[in-house]
Amino acid sequence: ETGVTQSPTHLIKTRGQQVTLRCSSQSGHNTVSWYQQALGQGPQFIFQYYREEENGRGNFPPRFSGLQFPNYSSELNVNALELDDSALYLCASSSRPRLAGGETQYFGPGTRLLVL
Amino acid sequence: AQKVTQAQTEISVVEKEDVTLDCVYETRDTTYYLFWYKQPPSGELVFLIRRNSFDEQNEISGRYSWNFQKSTSSFNFTITASQVVDSAVYFCALSEYRGAQKLVFGQGTRLTINP
Numbered sequence: 646e647t648g649v650t651q652s653p654t655h656l657i658k659t660r661g662q663q664v665t666l667r668c669s670s671q672s673g674h675n676t677v678s679w680y681q682q683a684l685g686q687g688p689q690f691i692f693q694y695y696r697e698e699e700n701g702r703g704n705f706p707p708r709f710s711g712l713q714f715p716n717y718s719s720e721l722n723v724n725a726l727e728l729d730d731s732a733l734y735l736c737a738s739s740s741r742p743r744l745a746g747g748e749t750q751y752f753g754p755g756t757r758l759l760v761l
Numbered sequence: 762a763q764k765v766t767q768a769q770t771e772i773s774v775v776e777k778e779d780v781t782l783d784c785v786y787e788t789r790d791t792t793y794y795l796f797w798y799k800q801p802p803s804g805e806l807v808f809l810i811r812r813n814s815f816d817e818q819n820e821i822s823g824r825y826s827w828n829f830q831k832s833t834s835s836f837n838f839t840i841t842a843s844q845v846v847d848s849a850v851y852f853c854a855l856s857e858y859r860g861a862q863k864l865v866f867g868q869g870t871r872l873t874i875n876p
Contacts, residue, residue, distance in 0.1 A: 647805075678863065687765075687852055687866030688806070701861020733804055737864075747794035747813065747856050750864060752806035 647671055649738050649753035657759045658726050666721040666756045668736030676700075676741045677719040678750055679711060682733040694719055695741060731760045763788045765855050767867035774843055775875050782838045782870045784853030790814075792858040795829065795836045800850040800869070812836065843874045 648671035658664050670677050676695045680688035690703035694713035708724040717738070723730055734757075737750035764787040774780050786795065797809040810820065812829055820827045824841045840847055850871045854864040 647808075678861075680864070687854075687868050688864070690861070690863035690865070693861045693863065701863060703863060735804075735806060737806075741862075747792075747811070747858055747862055749796070749808055749811050751808060752798075754803065754805040757804070 647738075647751040647753065649736060649751055651734075651736050651753040651756050653756060654754065655757045655759075657761065659761050660726055660728060662726050662760075663722065663724045664726060664758065666723075666734050666736075666758075667718065668721070668738075668753060669718045670736075670738030671751055674738035674740045674751075675717050676739045676748075677713055677717065678737045678739070679719070679721045680735040680737065681705075682735060682755075683729075684732070688735055691721070726760045728760050731758060733757050763790075763793075763855050763857065763865045765853050765865055765867035767851075767853055767870050769870045770868070771871045771873070773873040773875060776845055777842050779839060779841050780843050780872065782840075782851050782853075782872065784836045784838065784867060786834050786836065786853070786855045788855060788857075790857055794856040794858070794862075796854040796856065796864065797827065797836075797838050798852045798854060800852060802849075806852070809838075840872075845874050845876055848872060848874045 650669045678693040679691040682688040692702040713719045733755045737752045739748040739750045766785045795812045798806040850869045853867045
């Protein structure tokens with residue numbers, strides 16, 4: 646196990662609602678990245694938080710937002726849910742001494758979100 | 762833009778056979794990192810290997826081996842004497858050296874090992 650935890654494990658919401666997903670990073674890791682994985686696809690990068698600041702964003706609309714806390718845990722918020730938001734949401738943590746280096750990202754078990 | 766292609770969508774072999782999963786990547790960066798992850802049915806992505814663009818040595822770890830060839834932009838993964846527990850979806854991924862270092866994943870290869 647990686648030590649990265651996510652909650653909840655499963656979630657069912659209806660279109661238009663808002664959802665918050667949570668991630669606790671591995672001890673000693675200061676960076677959290679979020680990915681969306683649709684069924685049968687590879688994960689797609691949503692955004693990354695490095696020392697509580699957003700440090701890069703993928704091709705996702707502003708209704709996807711996040712936070713990182715002083716203990717380096719993180720939240721992913723999605724507003725105005727759409728049917729296409731149904732996916733596995735993966736959180737990954739890594740330890741980055743500086744903003745360069747290609748450190749390995751370790752993934753949590755994911756949250757399966759179903760939007761009806 | 763960075764891109765990873767895993768042309769093999771599904772592979773099915775009988776236990777104890779050797780199997781190679783192909784990965785081809787595209788990037789303009791001279792420094793980059795390549796990864797392989799395993800995703801069992803539970804969904805969690807399990808890290809297998811990380812390689813930087815300056816290290817073209819092949820690597821072996823038990824029954825797993827990786828062949829990195831910069832000349833063909835390929836980073837292939839071979840499982841020797843496959844076992845049923847190797848059944849999973851395998852992803853190849855590429856990361857930049859600077860910036861967010863987001864992982865760009867291929868579509869994945871679903872590997873089924875039959876007893």
